[in-house]
Amino acid sequence: MSKRLIFILLGLSLVVLIGIWVMVFRSPDGLSGLEDLLDLSAAEMSVGIQAPPSVIVGDEITMVIRIQNLGDAVLEIDEILFPDELMQAVVVTSIFPGSTNQRSRGGMTAFEIGYGIAPQESMDYRITMNAMRAIDFQGELQVKSGLKRESVGTRVVILTEGGEVAQGLSGTEIEFDANVPYRSAVKVTARYRDNGQMVEGWSGSGSIVSSDGLILTSAKLVLPRRFFPVDDLVVSLTMEPDQPPVPMYRAEVLQADRTLDLAVIRITTDLEYAPVDGRQLDLPAVEFGDADDLQLGAPLAILGYPRSNSESIMLTRGEIGGFAGQEGYGERALVMTWEKLSGENSGGLVSDGSGNLVAIPTQLGTGPDDFPEDCQAIYDTNRDGEINSWDECVPGSGFIDILRPIDLAQPLIEAALRGETSVIELPFPDIPVPQGTTTLFTDDFSAQDSGWEHGRRVNGFVGYHNGEYRFEVDSTYAVVRGVLDQGFVDTVITVRSRIVTPAQGADFGVICRFQDGVNYYAMSISQDQYAAIWKLENSVQTMLMDWVFSADIPRYEPATITASCQGDELILAVDGVVLGRVTDSTFTNGKVGLLGGVWEQAEYKVAFDNIVIKMP
Incomplete structure (x- = not known):
């Protein structure tokens, strides 16, 4: 074969490769360009x-x-x-x-x-x-x-x-009814610092309730949670119904109630951090309606920004489908609607036929079985090495069909008008710590053959060490478990814990009803004073009680953990204070274990001692 022919063939091959590269990586349709090239678009x-x-x-x-x-x-x-x-x-x-x-x-x-x-x-x-x-x-x-x-x-x-x-x-103009108070609806964006840069985390909606800059919105939207910090709140105003909202101000939280999922924030500065005089704002505040006047079938207009990339405000027409009571808040603490709203409508404006604010959308009803279908995750909360829809969702994921009547928000608004600051956290169960009766098993870990797993693990080590049961976690986003080779049904487990080498945000706790490495219950506390109850079912983690902060959890100090697994009830307590109680019937019996886990920082060591397992 002549050199000239070789050069021609090489040139043609290069042209084909460049064409494929353009189709796959440079065309907006990616692989569809390759499909066209290979004539694979027609399937059987x-x-x-x-x-x-x-x-x-x-x-x-x-x-x-x-x-x-x-x-x-x-x-x-x-x-x-x-x-x-x-x-x-x-x-x-x-x-x-x-x-x-x-x-x-x-x-x-x-x-x-x-x-x-x-x-x-x-x-x-x-x-x-x-x-x-x-x-x-x-x-x-x-x-x-x-x-x-x-x-x-x-x-x-x-x-x-x-x-x-x-x-x-x-692109042409949208006309809203004169009684739809769209200019009183705002977009609220929560931002957080990531590697020194302020980035958008999630967004939702709110209502202007005073002309000097008070905004009623969702507590989940504006309050930080574990893994979901809030370093900045940006308020965007609705100028025209067919135009994107205009980011104009920063705000701070004055009042919030996690149980009600309601909050009042106050505009404080412009986007350049220059202080804003609320008396000069003259914002279009919405008028309040009377929640007691709400009746079944009454029409509602729901305003908000249900997508973080929405170009303009959205109006959803609905009607009242029912009411539900809640202990401590009366028989009409929840207003039900037939409309299924996007989660980012949370905190938005619900008006009656006269344009008065009568309710606020909330995600109060979301629980462990209501897994959001549009989950947006930003952190590897289940420590499986990936950030995806199996991780905990940011606020605003999922859907809403529950409204809070405006009368439940009035005390927060009135306190904010007085300039008062308060955040009401979720209450802990007011019940005694489970004690147990008959002792089923005890161990001070002085003997190294008492039935516990020990040895190297993929992500660290677990074993007996100087009269303790020690866990060492070497990898990031990892959990190391140690299980007792003995099965139980209902148990009250008490154990003493001690942090040997701390790691930022690391957690440790008790396992009950362990089936295998991908099926069990766990009750954990963290060295930064959070507690959670969760289950692993076929490798899928479900938060039965999401991470909640408690000042009763010792910070870097030894703690006594009590974990009760009785029937379908799981109770977690630390140093004599009950932090959580949930119900779940997935597992009815199994082994007992202990665990230590980390997220971004490894080289963590925690030790346990004096475990007692009793019958409830």
């Missing part, structure tokens, strides 16, 4: 779609995508992709089978599916969405299997209550 499948001809803003949309496998092998459906234009007008709340885990793919939003279809068979994928904005969308959805994509055309029409398609998404 047929896709049909069913959708309602039109819905009203606030309605639920059910779309069914039927996929038929025309081939002779199993067809793995990886993703269903929606155009971003449509995603600006809807919120996908569920996909079955599949998940609402999503990612951006060059003008499309891709939802993970991960289900296979047998040869010559078909499967229906049911997608449920909330209609958030009026739109007349005509375009194509895509189904992705490997490198193959199949497109299907559809039309989605979302109308206003008056039967018209609003023009806001295409």
